[in-house]
Amino acid sequence: MALQLSLVAFLLLLSAASTTTTTAAAAQALLKNCSNNYAFIAEQGQFNFSPASFEYTIQELPVVLNWAIGNDTDPCDEAQKRKDFACRANSMCVNRPINGSVGYLCQCKPGYEGNPYLPDGCKDIDECKASNRCQNIGALCINSPGNYSCSCPKGYKSDVMNDHRCIKGQPKIILLLIVSLGVTVGFLVLFVGISWICCGIKKRQFIKLKEKYFKENGGFLLLQQLANHGGSVETTKIFTTEELEKATNNYHESRVLGEGGYGTVYKGVLPDNKTVAIKKSKGGTLSQSEQFVNEVIVLSQINHRNVVKLLGCCLETEVPLLVYEFVSHGTLYEHLHKKRSSLSFELRMKIAVETAGALAYLHSSTSMPIIHRDVKAANILLDENYTAKVSDFGASRLVPSGQTEIQTLVLGTLGYLDPEYLQSNQLTEKSDVYSFGVVLVELLTSKVAVSKDRCLASIFVASMEEDFLNQILDDDIVNELNIETVQNVASLAKRCLRVNGEERPNMKEVAMELEGMTIMAKHPWGKNANFCPEENEYLLGSSLNSDGYVVDVRGGDRSSSGLTNGNDSMQIQMLPYGDGR
Structure with missing residues (x-):
């Protein structure tokens, strides 16, 4: 049977050389003597064989004759290496593709057609001429060797989400804006990031830097001194640099x-609308920091209305800052020498009494005596009621218990300096007395402390000794009613x-x-010559001009300035200067 099948196959192969089809009649003739076994050759997939229902009506079937080059089991890899x-x-x-077959075949590459075994046998297929595949999407077809591409016309772009169809493109200006916006946003993000990092570093x-300034401005020294003197940092508010810069409009x-x-x-306004005076010290030297600390220490010991x-204070800046209550009416110096305001004699006496009372408080009523060391008209402030306020304690000194003088460098203002202190460097309470004496002379004469290299103090003393006092007094404040009090004040000065x-x-x-002079000048019997003339002469004449006694006029209710309030009864007592009360 195997021989018969081989013979039939051979006959079919021979017939295939002249035709590509096999007839059913020929197959039947060949298989007449083959009992129930049938065999013939046809193209794969063109005939479904079934012995139970063999169809003789089929006249012809296609037959494929194929071949291969070589006999290698992995032909392409081996063949490409041969000549x-x-x-x-x-x-x-x-x-x-047949399992177990040997040899290889040649095919034209995609996009080419022809005989792959001939030189230049595979020719390029022009897809744009044969079938323009770009036409249905509105694109231009561009042929290329073995392939083609679709290009959208000018003003259109390929829509990737819609089968690469050409759609109306955005104008270049819009595209440029989009690109510019993207670049801008990128730079903005980069700038914000860099700024954030820089801000962190600067912070x-x-x-x-604030810690450095705190140390340089004597912050640690201030805390130590406050502790040593019994002060407390809670009594003074610590302001930030930002608060004071805002309050002074950046100074x-x-x-x-x-x-x-x-x-x-500087004048400053705090967030609660409270007006303050902010003192900005001159920086650059250690002595300035010491004076700043000294002023805080001194003022922490003082509680007086004058x-x-x-x-508060600020220690975080390059130069130290102190915050004071705002005194609105300027300085005594401005009223006497710049504004030329008409301060009456009574008002001048009021300022003198309050200033003297404040200095007396500093010398004898604080826990540790304080020497101001720079008493002058420019350091006496006046509020809206012309109440005197002694200020500027940068040069002040605390006097240790048991001491009456301090060996120190000379500090103060020319024209107000105590000559004894200037020569000996020995600072005492009497140095403030001398400076206050110059202020009294300014109040009486309305002249500056130093003029054309001449001191007002020496001119005044010489005028008193030569009985020329009336020639240097301010004529606007002297009259027949107050001439005696003026002379008494001049004698005290x-x-x-x-x-x-x-x-x-x-x-x-x-x-x-001074307080006694003020009260007696205001009292109706102070000038009444017919009321006890002997006692009047004794009180207003010899006692006030004496170098040995002062008048102590005490009332039932004394204000912090020393003035009596109301119509309280008065006691007049003659006290020697050495009493010390």
Whole structure:
């Protein structure tokens, strides 16, 4: 049977050389003597064989005759290495798809057609001419070797989400704007990131800088001194640099209230609308920091209505800052020498009494005596009621218990300096007395302390000794009603200006004497010559002009300035200067 099948196959192969079809009749004739076995050759997939229902009506079936080159089991890899490789240009080697077969075949590459075994046998297919596949999507077809591409016309773009169809494109200006916006946003994000990092670095540097300034401005020394003197940091508010910069409009020149040897004073408005005076010390030296700390320490010991009140301080800036209550009416110096305001004699006496009372308080009523060391008209502030406020304690000194003088460098203002202190460097309470004596002379004469290299104090003393007092007094304040009080004040000022400090009265005595003069000048019987003339002469004449006694006038209710209130009964007592009360 195997021989018969082989013979039939051979006959069919021979017939295939002349035709590509096999007839059913021929197959039937060949298989007449083959019992129930049938066999013939046809193209795979063209005939479904079934012995139970063999169809003789089929006249012809296609037959495929194929071949292969070589007999290698992995032909393409081996064949490409040999010189007799059969596949030509634009073709490719293909292994036979039948399992167990050997050899290889050649095929034209996609996009080419022709005979792959001939040189240049595979020709490029022009897809744009044969079938323009771009036409249905509205694109232009562009042929290329072995392939083609679709290109949208100008003003259109390929829509990736819609089968690459050409749609109306965005104008270049819009595209440019989109690109610009993207670049801008990118740079903005980058800038914000860099700024955030820089801000963090600057913030850390700023904190370190504030710590440095705190140390340089004597912050640790201040805390130590406050502890040593029994003060407390809670009594003074610590302001931040930002608060004070905002309060003074960044220390604008329009906010300057005045300038002195130890710094500049600015007007400031705090967030609660409270007006304050902010003193900005002159920086650059260790002594300035020490003076700043000294002023805080001194003011922490003071509680008096005629001494400017310290509200707080700032230690975080390059130069130290102090915050005081705002005294609205300027300085005594401005009223006497710049504004030329008509301060009456009674008002001048009021200012003298309050200033003397404040200095007496500093010398004898604080826990530790305080020497101001820079008493002058520019350091006496006036509020809207012309109440005197002693200020600027940068040069002040605390006097240790049991001491009456301090060995120190000379500090103060020319024209107000105590000559004894200037020569010996020995600072005492009497140095403030001398300076206050100069202020009294300014109140009487309305002249500056130093003029054309001449001191007002020496001119005044010489005029008193030569009986020329009336020639240097301010005519606007002197009249027949107050001439006697003016002379008494001048006599007191002369005693304050004595060269020998021991011969000067102390500030408590000066304050009491000035207060007595004020009360007696206001009392209706003070000038009544017909009322007890002997006693009147004794009280207003010899006692007030005496170097040995002062008048102590005490009332039932005494204000902090020393003035009596109301119509309280008075006691007049003659006290020697050495009493010390």
